[in-house]
Amino acid sequence: MIKVGIAGASSLTAEVLIKIILKHPMAELVYAESEHYNGKKLDEIHSSVMGETDLIFSKFNINEICKNCDVLFLTKDNGYAHLIAEKLKKSSIKVIDLSADFRIKNAAIHKKWYGFEHKSKKLLSEAVYGLPELYGEQIKKTWLVANPGCYPTSIILASAPLLKLNIVETQNICISSCSGVSGAGRNPKPGMNMFMDSYRNLFPYKVGEHRHTPEIEQELKEVAHAPVSVTFIPHLLPVDRGILSTIFFKIKNSISEKALIDVFKEFYVNSPFIKICPTGKFPALSNVISTNFCCIGARVDRTRGQLVVFSAIDNLIKGASGQAVQNMNIMFGLEEDSGLN
């Protein structure tokens, strides 16, 4: 059994992670840190696991963690992981960080978009971007995974085959994404996650300034071997969970719709969590909610030279905790979908 620790264990993301770990056949939750709930029972704070664990929240103690855990999930806010990563490296523990601290390779971007001076710059190139469908081999070998953002997960999975195979232009990719309210977390954020803000409503937010933009461009560039520019517009959707991304590309090398669907199928032939819709069918949030699947559909409009790809994920699972467990499975040589079905 893999001994699992979670730091920052009071968040919504952590709750979903705990729920998965508690049912995982090969993992065991041995440590859950929360500054705020130190000493309280986990299942009093996270009602969805009521009666399923006796664990008590602890304070952060890096020695304890490294001694007792095989893997540490970090579900702290951005700006925490980079402070302790060097220390963790010295132990034999594996680390899966769900914050943005090791996603972005360029420390200047951390400073500009996240507002802090990165304290583990050397590790930025060492950390592996934890998108198993693209980086499975590297994930297998690393001790440090940077678990992707929710929007980037949905967008990169939908775009990678097209950019890799040179089917679409790399500039002026237009992305309209809608996310359920859980994307805004559990703590009150005025205008976002109060019921009266979101019910019977839809609106764009952080227009032109969402921090996932540099993450998306970095990763698409990696895939395309060329600079990529995206216009990314997130919207707040009046449901609890799920992300649907609608992505507009300009076609570079013409392709039929059937061939396009085959490209996707081929590209993800070994990826158990990718579902490709048949021609003329497109994903819905309901296809993926409460699962670790990413469902992808596509449409070609050769007359207008445009191609649209749709992708749906559950932001809390494939967009966060499910993907983190998928990464753990790979790091420890388990079946990729262990505990995720």
Add this chain to the structure above:
Amino acid sequence: MIKVGIAGASSLTAEVLIKIILKHPMAELVYAESEHYNGKKLDEIHSSVMGETDLIFSKFNINEICKNCDVLFLTKDNGYAHLIAEKLKKSSIKVIDLSADFRIKNAAIHKKWYGFEHKSKKLLSEAVYGLPELYGEQIKKTWLVANPGCYPTSIILASAPLLKLNIVETQNICISSCSGVSGAGRNPKPGMNMFMDSYRNLFPYKVGEHRHTPEIEQELKEVAHAPVSVTFIPHLLPVDRGILSTIFFKIKNSISEKALIDVFKEFYVNSPFIKICPTGKFPALSNVISTNFCCIGARVDRTRGQLVVFSAIDNLIKGASGQAVQNMNIMFGLEEDSGLN
């Protein structure tokens, strides 16, 4: 008092129209046709106006209508208005058709997209596209208004200033729109307007085949004086009403965000139902639900050469019945917002 008749008066669109007319200070509902409910009381079928009218549904009788009404609203399905338009022309009645029959100027498109041979081809050029913000002068003078589709209303209002002033490219305009479920009408449509279809869900529909596409391209071409190509993706949103359109343009002539907002303000300076958001603010459905307003916001990304415009309307009001009454007001020389506040 303007004497108002409605044909096809049992639909959801008609219900909203009836509600507005019953409170309109200068109009009086004198005739409501429904084949199906002939002889029944209006307020038994339309619970939202219960107790507010004694009117009884009648059968369709064109002579009665022309004798008793000053204006006829047609809220029938597509393919009806074109059959009776020539007859109506011979009377002195004014007609506002809420179907697509007179929106599209090219009869071949009617055949291809709507599946029927148009029987009033001569009137296609005579009918005025009833978007008051663009065609107020023509609406004043015509007897026949083709009331715009809901999506086209939201999209054309958001795009017209940019295309008219040559600020953006006319090709590869990408549009992601989300509509509340009332857009699918009141009759059961499998996969669309059942509660279990839409609740906690979001999905694209009629991808590449929505009939509003030729309407949008026709009207934007009119404004741009050049062919325009759009990729238009509608999505079904789990709310009852409202449309939010997110429209991506490639910038042709660079402009600052402040100047862009001023362009919109200037363009719509005489349009009482257009609200332009200040810089950095963007529309939400909640800004417009239950009103005849269209709320527009915009963002410029000069680095990437992209410009995004957002527009929100209530699909049942500005996207249908409210706009129809706005057209009536103009046709009869009333204040444009009479009965609409």
Add this chain to the structure above:
Amino acid sequence: MIKVGIAGASSLTAEVLIKIILKHPMAELVYAESEHYNGKKLDEIHSSVMGETDLIFSKFNINEICKNCDVLFLTKDNGYAHLIAEKLKKSSIKVIDLSADFRIKNAAIHKKWYGFEHKSKKLLSEAVYGLPELYGEQIKKTWLVANPGCYPTSIILASAPLLKLNIVETQNICISSCSGVSGAGRNPKPGMNMFMDSYRNLFPYKVGEHRHTPEIEQELKEVAHAPVSVTFIPHLLPVDRGILSTIFFKIKNSISEKALIDVFKEFYVNSPFIKICPTGKFPALSNVISTNFCCIGARVDRTRGQLVVFSAIDNLIKGASGQAVQNMNIMFGLEEDSGLN
């Protein structure tokens, strides 16, 4: 024009009140107090009235208020109005208090349920309980109205005729009420008004300890001329607004359903905001949302000796601000429904 002041003008209740007053044909908003937003523009805080007023929030200044206003609406938290009521009495201003401070006649209940020592005990008997359908005559003559709570409004209106006419037992009345989330106000309340708390959920809250219980029992006793005991269970409903109360009575004097409906119609024959459903029809939230109506339906089960009454209101309008304006209309001799249609 009646000059209107509002103290506590930043709340959700105040926003709805402001919206009504701004459209009221005989009233004018001249003063809006908010400690927190002092100096800010009203329409920046309350987006639903954007562009409709230039008013600026002021600090609380009782002399200013009494000099400039004909009526003061108090939308402050419980425990405020009782501190300033004596002073207000000395001026000629009329006061409509939307808090609980003057609803309960017994100061001991204030202490027990609201936790403070009442500072205007003499005024408790002077204040009129502002339910116009029962106390219209007294409201006409008073300077101080205690605007009823939202649940009590829906429950008392549904129960009064039955208790007054001795049709039902006064003990063991069972009430199940469901309220939309706006009942929890705009400020974050853990477990109540966050989107993730309420979406796709329903639950009872404050079971056995909701402060509206003594208010309901006090007022029903008043009507019944006998002690009344109720078991009142409020539930949080995943919609933005509306209250539906389902009230179970034991029949005392047998009555047919038709006669019962007639009792209600007769009782409310002069009440423009009460709608009685015909036999076999029952109220829905959708009948009353965004209106000042209370819609009532009833069912008799003579076999089991039980009678059920349903009532629906919009908690923000008939349950708060609309009723407050209805009270103002009566106090100033206007039509009862002025500005409320």
Add this chain to the structure above:
Amino acid sequence: MIKVGIAGASSLTAEVLIKIILKHPMAELVYAESEHYNGKKLDEIHSSVMGETDLIFSKFNINEICKNCDVLFLTKDNGYAHLIAEKLKKSSIKVIDLSADFRIKNAAIHKKWYGFEHKSKKLLSEAVYGLPELYGEQIKKTWLVANPGCYPTSIILASAPLLKLNIVETQNICISSCSGVSGAGRNPKPGMNMFMDSYRNLFPYKVGEHRHTPEIEQELKEVAHAPVSVTFIPHLLPVDRGILSTIFFKIKNSISEKALIDVFKEFYVNSPFIKICPTGKFPALSNVISTNFCCIGARVDRTRGQLVVFSAIDNLIKGASGQAVQNMNIMFGLEEDSGLN
């Protein structure tokens, strides 16, 4: 492996059942009947199991079924099972009927409430009411289980301990239940399961005439060993699934709240799917959605002599298909919760 057949396999209930059976470690779906979809693939009709089965819908063939299946789930409409039950009895197959045909023991009630002459009257007393928490021993031994209705499940589980132990009066029990829209099934029912009917709404329906009333009274009488009368009011709730019942009892023999909670805990000590809330806590739909649990909470008001019990279930699982599988598990000697966690 238990070989499972389902007749009426195109319904929403059947979809949920199929989903559970496909993941059940000890059961295998071998037969799925649908008149309407005969010849089509299961996973084309039920999108939630897409890719998880190759089964094809068959026509109804009783010999095939009896030859190939160990158990038959009947998810047909009311009025079907009673026509074939005698034939099924002659085979060795076990039958779990999810319709009402064998719930009601009195054939006169079938005639009055369901409108047909029962054709298997002898089997009415043979069939076991499939509420495992009450009738586990009988379920073990029978070949024919009548799976309970959704509302009755939530209500009987909440009431049985109180009636059995003589804590409450048996007359004038008042029940207010709210059900998600899936309770109305998948086929359009005007006024019920269209999105526009239910969104932002709440209303009582079938007041005084819901068919679950005689089922509830029959079963509570069984438990109480005395006639029981209930006033049962169902409401339609704007969520997809879940039932919350709020049940008002008059106290007969006084009891403290703590003792009451202990009564429930004791009564259900061997029932793995019953969760009893601690004192002062009450169930929410979110506690049970997507599970086979029934969550129960209670409140005593000794001053007023009233006691309120709340119970929450997922109507599609514990209220239908989950409970049916729980019954299958018991009938075949498996762990009661096999395949249900």
